[in-house]
Amino acid sequence: MARVHGCYVIKEALELKKKFGSTARVLAGGTDLLVHLKKKIITTDHIISLQRIESLTRITAHPQPSHPWRECMQCKPGRRFPARPAHL
Numbered sequence: 001m002a003r004v005h006g007c008y009v010i011k012e013a014l015e016l017k018k019k020f021g022s023t024a025r026v027l028a029g030g031t032d033l034l035v036h037l038k039k040k041i042i043t044t045d046h047i048i049s050l051q052r053i054e055s056l057t058r059i060t061a062h063p064q065p066s067h068p069w070r071e072c073m074q075c076k077p078g079r080r081f082p083a084r085p086a087h088l
């Protein structure tokens with residue numbers, strides 16, 4: 001039986017994945033993972049659940065599509081963008 005690890009921040013999930021490596025599976029929605037576990041298509045020792053990580057509960061569009069947000073230090077992943085970010 002797999003042990004389920006609930007995480008509240010991305011860093012915690014990454015640390016658990018690093019610690020358990022290939023013996024751990026990440027649970028996002030569970031659509032595939034739970035079906036595969038129930039049907040015994042896959043087995044795993046650890047399940048790292050992302051469901052309590054608040055910053056992963058939504059998808060937002062950047063208000064300025066041409067802004068290089070991937071390289072921008074102020075546009076952090078999971079951030080809720082205001083109508084116009086102060087640094088733009």
Ligand SMILES: Cc1cc2nc3c(=O)[nH]c(=O)nc-3n(C[C@H](O)[C@H](O)[C@H](O)COP(=O)(O)OP(=O)(O)OC[C@H]3O[C@@H](n4cnc5c(N)ncnc54)[C@H](O)[C@@H]3O)c2cc1C
Nearest residue numbers: 024025026027028029030031032033034035036042048050
């Ligand atoms: C009945 C059914 C119908 C479906 N219909 C559609 C459809 O119409 N269109 C479509 O596109 N897909 C469909 N799918 C496929 C499914 O929705 C996708 O595979 C989707 O990616 C599952 O997302 P999830 O968040 O539930 O992932 P999970 O089931 O939680 O995980 C799926 C896999 O991805 C891994 N994983 C999860 N999160 C991460 C992460 N952050 N980093 C690395 N690995 C990760 C898990 O360990 C697991 O191996 C269907 C699946 C089922 C069972």
